Amino acid sequence: MSTQTEPAPIDSIEFVTFSAGNQIFCLEITQIREIRRWTPVTALPHTPPDILGVMNLRGAVIPIFDLSARFGLGATPSNERNVVIVAASASDTVGMLVESVSEILSIESDQIQETPDLKSDAARNYITGVIAHNETMIRVVDLGAVVGGDNA
Amino acid sequence: MALKVLAIDDSRTIRELLRVAIENVGFEYECAVDGVDGVGKFSQVGPDVVITDINMPNLDGFGVIDELRNGTAKTTVPIIVLTTESSSDLKMRARDAGATGWMVKPFDDDALVSVLRRVTGYQA
Amino acid sequence: MxxxxxxxxxxxxxxxxxxxxxxxxxxxxxxxxxxxxxxxxxxxxxxxxxxxxxxxxxxxxxxxxxxxxxxxxxxxxxxxxxxxxxxxxxxxxxxxxxxxxxxxxxxxxxxxxxxxxxxxxxxxxxxxEEFSFDALTLDVPPALEIPAEDSASRGVYEILFRPHAALFSNGHEPSLVFECLSQMGDLTVELQDISIPDFELLDDSGLQLAWRLELTTFDSETVLHDAFEFVEGLCDLEIRPLTRPTDPLPTIASEVPTPQPTPSSDKPQTKSEKEPKAPKATLRVDLDRVDRLINTVGELIINQAMIAQRIEELDLPGTSQVLNELEDYKLLARDIQEGVMAIRAQPVKPLFQRMSRIVREAGEATGKPAKLLTTGEGTEVDKTVIERLADPLTHMIRNAVDHGLEKTDTRIAAGKPEEGTIRLTAAHRSGNVILEVSDDGGGLNREKILQTALDKGLVAPDVELTEPEIDNLLFLPGFSTAKEVSNLSGRGVGMDVVRNAVAALGGRISITSDPGQGTTFTIVLPLTLAVMDGFVISVADQTMVVPISSIIETIHPIRRNIHTIGQNGRLLALRNRYVPIVDVAENLGLKSLNRLDDQIFLLVSSVSHGTCALAVDAIHDQRQVVVKSLKTSCGSITGISAATILGNGKIALILDTEEIARTGASASELAHEKLTQMEPALVDAN
The missing domain is CATH 1.20.120.160 (HPT domain)
Structure with a gap:
């Protein structure tokens, strides 16, 4: 994981960017508890493909989602760069399998734009906005929607 | 030295409300959960002023005043009666029992504090 | 808070x-x-x-x-x-x-x-006495009042003030009264002749002092009187306006006589014959903190198990001191755990108290007078269990009044007291909590129950049922005997909901009934939801846990005892009975490793399908496990009630045997479908 530390200007938010389903997403750094290497999880029966199973995180049983599958972008292909982002929402702590983590971005809050109206994009339900950065579109993940996600 | 207040009330809610009102102005706050506890705490705490409820288990407010004024403590520390009843009869009874003043619940924080100041002469 | x-x-x-x-x-x-x-x-x-x-x-x-x-x-x-x-x-x-x-x-x-x-x-x-709560009879004079320009609106008052001894003994200080007055305007204080009484009459409560005060103030005479509110009756007081340009009120000269304290009648309620019960010291703690502690202790137990396993792997000589210390560690950890669990335990009393209201209301609504008798109110149960029992218990109590008790004239004809009795008891018995709800009504009408079940197609017409089996039909989903839907029980909630609620707490419910004597429901609950005794088993390649409470016995079958029915149906011959076999792996959408006859069967009793044999690959050992609920974000998972963490740090799922038995029959097709969804490729990767 390469980090690029810039002096954070006032009113800026730090995001961790990562890729899932060949798209770039990001999550506010304050929501992230840790980033772990992928290890096999305990599968749960009769669950949709985006729930991989549960993992022991220091005595707590936390669910692990395949973020790409949750976003309707197909299962994450197995890869040694795969990591699990452990994030805590108000209600729950969850792990999210992603292809890889890229960098930490410091974004001024006014740089976050509303999500363009892309009806076809299933991921849109899980996005609070987008950031244009170095000519790529970074989608800001709505953690609450991912955790609560019954519209998977 | 901060003014030391001992409040005797069997209602947890009232005790907490009193605590907030009293600690807010920097006074020291101690409380007791009924009359017997109150009389016991009095000698331990040595308060500058006592606030007491009337309707309490074990020993009621009149009993507390009687005990503090005429029992072993024989104190002239100001005692404020805090009660829901505003009847003048009750006030007279409180005064005759030896209460210094009275206030009616629900109380207003500022009014409570000024009564405490008034009967103790505490200015800080 | x-x-x-x-x-x-x-x-x-x-x-x-x-x-x-x-x-x-x-x-x-x-x-x-x-x-x-x-x-x-x-x-x-x-x-x-x-x-x-x-x-x-x-x-x-x-x-x-x-x-x-x-x-x-x-x-x-x-x-x-x-x-x-x-x-x-x-x-x-x-x-x-x-x-x-x-x-x-x-x-x-x-x-x-x-x-x-x-x-x-x-x-x-x-x-x-018109009750009003506008409070504060006491008006505290504002300390800062901007004086009006017009000095004519100021009044000058003369105040004669002679405190009685009681004023001092009541904790008053004349100087404080003066202080209060001085905040209302300009005050002059003048000590009158000191009228020292005859020396013999002088008591220690103070000199007979008197003051003459002069106050120039904007405040009215009423406000002035308020300043003396607390000392009124404890002094001679005269307030006389010297100049009063504003409102010409009649002069008030009050010579308030000190009433003698009335003794006996209003005597404070002193210590009664009974010595006051010293309140048991308690501590109110935020529930979150307790739960965090419970969680941490759970982790400690797991950690202890992991250390034990590591040490075992070292293969130390049996004489090693470490093993003794380890045993102590284990005992200490268990002690802590029990202690912490006890914090969550609460008496069932408040719950029972609510039920007496339910009985009253149900009695009124149905016109069947009823009273509730309770015993064992002090029995302590986990707080969550108590909370989650409220609804099922309410329903059972309503049922007991509504369906259990006979109509009043029937009771009288049967020689019973007009008022029905509902009994609610709680007790601890061998590591469980037993709750019983019983009525002194007419008992279950088995004929009617069986007929209803037949009408609704809940039982096959040719089946011979024993009396207890008929009674248990009440727990079937969609069962309701009440012909006329009363406004009480007829709320679309059947006993199956009660049964499910109890099962969700890891408990079981049973029913007994004596014709003419009444009906008793018995609920058996674990003491805590946080730990559970379980068998560690293998299903497919996964380690899982089955609650011991749900297992009747374990069976190593022989081939000839397994019979096939239809395409997928299999039965186990068991002492002249046939019980359906449910392959747990298949039921959970996993692939069995063994042939059926190499498996071990766990005989469980389910409410919906009677006795079932659950086929698993192996049973490893029996141990106490810490129950970790699966987060809601996983949704509810069929066949799994919770998870636990084993000594090796791996997660083991805890089976919901009731659910597995229930879905077992129809599950085979579904399981195949799910099997393809499981994406085991990723799960098994690395």
């Missing part, structure tokens, strides 16, 4: 004390101590509610309190009718407090009807 929360928490205690007191009043008659306690409970609720402006609560509590006060004063005698009004009032107060807490609307018709009942007992007191 906010003070508001504290208030509502306190209200719960006070309402419980109220219910208690009323029950005592009912059983032991009018005792002044009890009446006082009841009065105090209502009074304290009123006092606290006033502080938060909960006017509905205040005004109702006031009416309630006023009637109680009349009882206290001996103006009213408590009879059955008044007790019923008190019970209703207590229920109503509970509702009002709840409405205030949840900020929901109150049911005014119900309240007004109870209020009306109360008012019939108010006598002529009702008008006597």
């Amino acid at each position: 906010s003070i508001r929360d504290t208030f509502f928490q306190e209200c719960e205690d006070l309402l419980a004390a109220l219910v208690d007191g009323l029950a005592e009043l009912e059983s032991s008659g009018q005792d002044s101590e009890i009446v006082n306690a009841v009065f105090r409970a209502v009074h304290s609720i009123k006092g606290g509610a006033g502080a938060f402006g909960l006017d509905d609560v205040v005004s109702f509590a006031h009416a309630f309190e006023t009637v109680l006060d009349r009882v206290r004063e001996g103006d009213l005698a408590v009879d059955g009718k008044l007790l019923r009004v008190f019970h209703k009032s207590s229920d109503q107060l509970t509702d009002l407090v709840e409405a205030a807490r949840d900020e929901t609307a109150i049911e005014t018709t119900a309240r007004d009807s109870v209020l009306k009942d109360l008012e019939t007992y108010l006598g002529d007191q009702v008008e006597e």
Whole structure:
């Protein structure tokens, strides 16, 4: 994981960017508890493909989602760069399998734009906005929607 | 030295409300959960002023005043009666029992504090 | 926790004390101590509610309190009718407090009807003192008042002030009174002739001092009098306006005689014959903190198991000191765990208290007078268990009154007392909590139950059922015997919901009935939800845990005992019976490693499908596991109730045997479908 530390200007938010389903997403750094290497999880029966199973995180049983599958972008292909982002929402702590983590971005809050109206994009339900950065579109993940996600 | 207040009330809610009102102005706050506890705490705490409820288990407010004024403590520390009843009869009874003043619940924080100041002469 | 929360928490205690007191009043008659306690409970609720402006609560509590006060004063005698009004009032107060807490609307018709009942007992007191809560009779003179330009509006007053000895013994200081006056305007203080009494008459309570004061103030004479409010009656006081340009009020010269303190009658209620019970010291702790602690202790237990496993792997000689220390560590960890669990344990009493109200209301609604008798109220159960028992218990109690008790004339004909009895008991028995709900009604009508089940196609027509089996039909989903749907039980909730709620708590429910004598429901619950005894088993390649409580026995089958029926159906021959076999792996959408006859069968009893044999690959050992709930974000998972963490740090799922048995029959097709969804490729990667 390469980090690029810039002096954070006032009113800026730090995001961790990562890729899932060949798209770039990001999550506010304050929501992230840790980033772990992928290890096999305990599968749960009769669950949709985006729930991989549960993992022991220091005595707590936390669910692990395949973020790409949750976003309707197909299962994450197995890869040694795969990591699990452990994030805590108000209600729950969850792990999210992603292809890889890229960098930490410091974004001024006014740089976050509303999500363009892309009806076809299933991921849109899980996005609070987008950031244009170095000519790529970074989608800001709505953690609450991912955790609560019954519209998977 | 901060003014030391001992409040005797069997209602947890009232005790907490009193605590907030009293600690807010920097006074020291101690409380007791009924009359017997109150009389016991009095000698331990040595308060500058006592606030007491009337309707309490074990020993009621009149009993507390009687005990503090005429029992072993024989104190002239100001005692404020805090009660829901505003009847003048009750006030007279409180005064005759030896209460210094009275206030009616629900109380207003500022009014409570000024009564405490008034009967103790505490200015800080 | 906010003070508001504290208030509502306190209200719960006070309402419980109220219910208690009323029950005592009912059983032991009018005792002044009890009446006082009841009065105090209502009074304290009123006092606290006033502080938060909960006017509905205040005004109702006031009416309630006023009637109680009349009882206290001996103006009213408590009879059955008044007790019923008190019970209703207590229920109503509970509702009002709840409405205030949840900020929901109150049911005014119900309240007004109870209020009306109360008012019939108010006598002529009702008008006597208009109850108002605008509080503060005390007006504290504002310290900073900007004087008006017009000096003519200022009054000059002469005040003659001669304190009595009682003024000093009541804790007053003349100087403080002067201080207060001086804040109202310009004050001059002049000590009058010191009238020292004859030396023999001089007591130690102070000299006979008198002051003459002159106050120039904007305040009215009334405000001036207010400054003397506390000392009135404790001094000779004369207030005379010298110049009073504003409002020419008649001169008030008050020579207030000191009333002699009335002794005997108003004697403070001193220590009664009974020594006051020293309250047991308790500590209120945020539940979150306890749960965090429980969680951490759970981790400690797991950690201990992991260390034990590592040490075992070292293969130390049996004499090694480490093994002894390890054993101590284990015991200590268990002690801590039990201690922490005990924090969550609470007596079932509040729950039982709520039920007496349910009986009353159900009795009224159905026209079947009924009373509740409770035993074992002190039995302690995990807080969550108690909370989650409220609904099923309410339903069972309603059922007991509605369906269990006979109509009054039937009872009389049977020589039973007109009033039905519902019994609610709790007890600890061999590591479990046993709850029983029984009625002294007519018992179950088995013929009718069987007929209903047949009509609804819940049982096959050719099946011979034993009496207990018929009784248990009540727990089948969609079963309801009531011909006419009463407004009580007919709420679309059947006993199956009760059964599910109990099962969700890791418990089981059973029923016994004696014709003519009544019906008893028995609920057996684990003491805590946090730990559980389980068998560690293998299913496909996964380690899982089965609650021991659900297992009747384990069986190593022989091939000839396994019979096939139809395409997928398989039965196990067991002592002249056939029980259906459910392959757990298949049921969970996993692939069995073994052929069926190499598997081990766990015989479980399910409510829906009777006895079933669950086929698993292996049983490893029996141990206590810490139950970790699966997060809601996983949704509810069929066949799995929770998870635990084993000594090796791996997660093991805990099987929901009831659910597996229920879905077992029809699961095979579904399982194949799910199998393809599982994406095991990724799970198995690395």
